[in-house]
Amino acid sequence: MTSQLDALLEALNDPPNILILPHNNPDPDAIASAVALQYLIEKQLGRKSRIRYKGFIGRAENRALVTFLRNPLHPLTDADFQWADTVVLVDNQPGAGNSAGNASLPIAAVIDHHPLLRTTANAAFVDVRPKLGATATILTSYLQEADLLPTSVLATALFYGIKTDTLSLVRGASEVDIAAYLYLQPHVDINALIRIETAQVPTDYFAQLDTAVRKARIYQDVVIAFIGPMTYPDLVSEMADLLLRLEGVQWSVCMGIHNGTLSLSVRTRRRRGGAGGLAQAIVKKDGTAGGHGMMGGGQLSLDKWDTPTLVAELTQRVLLHLDIPSMTVGIPLFV
Numbered sequence: 001m002t003s004q005l006d007a008l009l010e011a012l013n014d015p016p017n018i019l020i021l022p023h024n025n026p027d028p029d030a031i032a033s034a035v036a037l038q039y040l041i042e043k044q045l046g047r048k049s050r051i052r053y054k055g056f057i058g059r060a061e062n063r064a065l066v067t068f069l070r071n072p073l074h075p076l077t078d079a080d081f082q083w084a085d086t087v088v089l090v091d092n093q094p095g096a097g098n099s100a101g102n103a104s105l106p107i108a109a110v111i112d113h114h115p116l117l118r119t120t121a122n123a124a125f126v127d128v129r130p131k132l133g134a135t136a137t138i139l140t141s142y143l144q145e146a147d148l149l150p151t152s153v154l155a156t157a158l159f160y161g162i163k164t165d166t167l168s169l170v171r172g173a174s175e176v177d178i179a180a181y182l183y184l185q186p187h188v189d190i191n192a193l194i195r196i197e198t199a200q201v202p203t204d205y206f207a208q209l210d211t212a213v214r215k216a217r218i219y220q221d222v223v224i225a226f227i228g229p230m231t232y233p234d235l236v237s238e239m240a241d242l243l244l245r246l247e248g249v250q251w252s253v254c255m256g257i258h259n260g261t262l263s264l265s266v267r268t269r270r271r272r273g274g275a276g277g278l279a280q281a282i283v284k285k286d287g288t289a290g291g292h293g294m295m296g297g298g299q300l301s302l303d304k305w306d307t308p309t310l311v312a313e314l315t316q317r318v319l320l321h322l323d324i325p326s327m328t329v330g331i332p333l334f335v
């Protein structure tokens, strides 16, 4: 029986120019997985590859991670698609709302932990494991299988990828994630990890945090916050994580605007999940959404809407999906 690693290397053996695409607005799991795949391709196949991303890396910790990794990824351009013979998607799947995959190029491989999409079946190699908390866990398993000891830099990135996607193993981490985390731990550069996790933030961060807290409204066990304009799109996930800590809350939904697009993030404390489903119920056909059990997200274009109408409509969709009466009045966190 051929292993997943052998099958992956087989799929990548021919096309000389490999383009690695993490999901848009890449998070540490996507960044670490892309870098680990690049390392694997270089060590096992002796070939260079490019890591490119769409969107924005805004979160201070994520920027610190990229600096620590010596800037291995760059914004995606048309020239990259012209250069590439094939594409590998990590931490995303073709056709997903957060995927930069381009239909004109063959997709050699998809490595991900989100629920399997129908459109993924066309890829030559597919390793999608929705039961895992992080894609970095899958890449760690490839390194182990290849007998490649990760460098301290790579181990730190993969460790941080698993740590953030699973909220330090408390959110959606499987036995396999825990084993990968513990395997990487002795190789982690602790000082670098501290620098990344305590990265300093600009004053804008506190202004947006203040807005999120003031705008947040509680509807039974749901907290919904519309932040308005944001300096970077994944601020919504940061704020959704934070608001989910509020006593009595089972769901948090954060929305905000960046570059003419409304981004939203959904979190739940419920063990049986449903965050991806709620994200889809909010966006409907007006945009794209997806997610795992306990975290989900989506985006929609503001073209057809004025913002207050859209926010009111999306709030109603949250209430409807969660069986909360539509007349329920949102209560501020404090007065």
Ligand SMILES: [Mn+2]
Pocket (backbone or CB within 6 Å): 029, 030, 091, 113, 133, 134, 135, 165
């Ligand atoms: Mn991930």
